[in-house]
Amino acid sequence: MLQLAADARASVVMFRAPSAHADTETALFSNKKSKSRSKKKKSKDPNNFLIGFVVAETEAARAPRKKLTVTEEEVIDKTSYTNNMEVAREFIAGQLSDGRPDGRPDGTRHYVVVPTTYE
Known part of the structure; x- marks a missing residue:
């Protein structure tokens, strides 16, 4: 959650988690070898996922709780999906994505x- 007391410029950066342990045969935090995978099941490449995020405004009473749904009216700004290691977006709090004041x-x-x- 991001809380701002006045209109301000905010920058949000999201990084993709490195997949350093994804190619090994052992389970994470284990000394045992993992069970062999079924040949029918295709392993998913973690780098094949596209990342992005949405910045939405929420009511003060709901701010500490998890946000399960975001309506289009609540969206302040959003990124396009990318395959890069990071995605960033800058927005001005108190304005809609097209630059108009939110009223x-x-x-x-x-x-x-x-x-x-997104896969």
């Missing part, structure tokens, strides 16, 4: 950043 009374605004992936 809400001044005060503390609460934002949530929702990371998303």
Whole structure:
């Protein structure tokens, strides 16, 4: 959650987790070898997932709780999906994505950043 008391420029950067342990035969934190995978099951390449995120405004009463749904009216800004190791977006709090003021009374605004992936 991002909480801002005044209109401000905010930058959000999301990094892809390195897949250093993805190619080994042992399970994470284990000395045993993992069971052989079924030949029918195709292993997923972690680098084949596209990453992105959505910045949405939320009500102060709901800010500490998890955000399960985001409506289009709540979206302040969003990124396009990318295969890069990081994705970044800069937005101005208190404005809509097209630059117009959001028309809400001044005060503390609460934002949530929702990371998303796409295969």
